[in-house]
Amino acid sequence: MFSRLLLAAAFAALSMTASAADKPAGKVTMVFDRPIPNIPGKSMRGVLVEYGPGAASPSHTHPKTAFIYATVLEGSFRIKIKGEPEKIYNVGENFVEEPGSVHEVSANASDTQPARLLAVFVLDSNEKVLVTPIGK
Numbered sequence: 001m002f003s004r005l006l007l008a009a010a011f012a013a014l015s016m017t018a019s020a021a022d023k024p025a026g027k028v029t030m031v032f033d034r035p036i037p038n039i040p041g042k043s044m045r046g047v048l049v050e051y052g053p054g055a056a057s058p059s060h061t062h063p064k065t066a067f068i069y070a071t072v073l074e075g076s077f078r079i080k081i082k083g084e085p086e087k088i089y090n091v092g093e094n095f096v097e098e099p100g101s102v103h104e105v106s107a108n109a110s111d112t113q114p115a116r117l118l119a120v121f122v123l124d125s126n127e128k129v130l131v132t133p134i135g136k
Contacts, residue, residue, distance in 0.1 A: 067097070
């Protein structure tokens with residue numbers, strides 16, 4: 001229960017309005033949190049990210065131990081990881097974030113349709129904060 005409260009606090013940052021575009025942010029829900037039995041000290045956490053039309057979140061990072069694999073379930077996402085070109089990912093497509101990556105752009109690519117993705121984190125089990133906004 002405590003870890004869910006910490007997750008809620010961490011993702012509150014994603015619920016802020018993206019100031020540059022003044023667009024609403026998304027809803028983030030943890031769907032699973034499970035230790036990996038054959039890799040002591042590591043866990044998998046699944047997070048459902050839902051963006052309404054035109055929604056976006058501020059630039060952010062994730063724990064330095066986190067490897068993230070995300071798959072688009074509905075709609076399309078505009079994603080930019082520092083050092084890589086911005087790209088639009090559609091239903092069924094996926095992307096990864098290497099440990100230590102900076103997520104510069106995370107936005108619904110549509111102003112009229114919702115978008116959802118499942119992000120699976122593989123990270124140290126003791127990590128409590130999954131998202132850290134980058135201040136401007």
